[in-house]
Amino acid sequence: MNRIVSWVALFAVAIGILAGTWAAVMMENLRLLTYLLLALALFLFWIWRKMNVIIDERLVLIYEKTAVRTLEISILILFLFSVFILGIGHWEDAPALLDQGFAMIQNILLIILVFIIFGFYYSRKFGVFDE
Amino acid sequence: MNNRIKIYRTEHGLTQEELAVALGVTRQTILAIEKGKYDPSLELAFKISRYFGVTMEEIFLYEDEDRS
Numbered sequence: 001m002n003r004i005v006s007w008v009a010l011f012a013v014a015i016g017i018l019a020g021t022w023a024a025v026m027m028e029n030l031r032l033l034t035y036l037l038l039a040l041a042l043f044l045f046w047i048w049r050k051m052n053v054i055i056d057e058r059l060v061l062i063y064e065k066t067a068v069r070t071l072e073i074s075i076l077i078l079f080l081f082s083v084f085i086l087g088i089g090h091w092e093d094a095p096a097l098l099d100q101g102f103a104m105i106q107n108i109l110l111i112i113l114v115f116i117i118f119g120f121y122y123s124r125k126f127g128v129f130d131e
Numbered sequence: 132m133n134n135r136i137k138i139y140r141t142e143h144g145l146t147q148e149e150l151a152v153a154l155g156v157t158r159q160t161i162l163a164i165e166k167g168k169y170d171p172s173l174e175l176a177f178k179i180s181r182y183f184g185v186t187m188e189e190i191f192l193y194e195d196e197d198r199s
Contacts, residue, residue: 056156057172058163 010050013043071115078108133192137165139183154178 017040024032082104089097140150140161147165151158156175163169171179180187 054155054157056160057175058160058169059157061169 006050010047013046017043071111075108075111078104082108132170133167133194134164135190135192136161136179139185139190140165143183150182153182 017036020036020039021033023029024036082101085097085104086101088094089099089101136150140147145153147158147161151161154161154175155178160169160171164171176187176191180190183190
């Protein structure tokens with residue numbers, strides 16, 4: 001059943017992306033087309049993951065390490081970029097940039113919060129805390 | 132950690148692919164273990180030793196840093 005739902009979802013997403021691409025081309029909407037190309041890249045990544053029939057422990061380890069490193073580097077880059085935006089907003093007296101900088105900081109804090117929640121969850125799951 | 136998987140594998144006349152299929156892992160994982168780039172989990176180590184019908188100590192050689 002899950003396999004059928006999965007293939008139906010795969011088919012639906014493919015149709016959606018194709019229809020969206022066609023609409024974007026017809027409307028000459030370059031931004032929408034860019035988003036759809038990104039969606040297509042994600043879709044191809046998803047298919048590639050599905051084709052990897054064997055997900056063994058080494059692959060899981062690679063994915064885990066990749067995910068953690070991606071999170072760390074992404075947060076660092078986002079943080080530095082938001083500080084840069086805030087700095088420019090402050091020195092050039094641009095309130096719009098300050099707002100965007102604070103919004104980025106909020107997003108970073110949200111990601112860190114989710115990271116901490118997952119950290120607690122897995123700490124409990126793998127028995128770090130005493131019962 | 133060193134191991135003698137390649138020796139046992141060739142003794143049994145197996146390719147990396149055949150061993151990987153038998154153990155339910157990818158060929159790349161067998162390759163990485165043989166090259167010493169990846170240390171298998173305890174579960175996989177047991178599977179490997181049982182597959183060859185030997186103890187884990189006969190396959191996996193742990194060299195203590197103090198001794199070497």
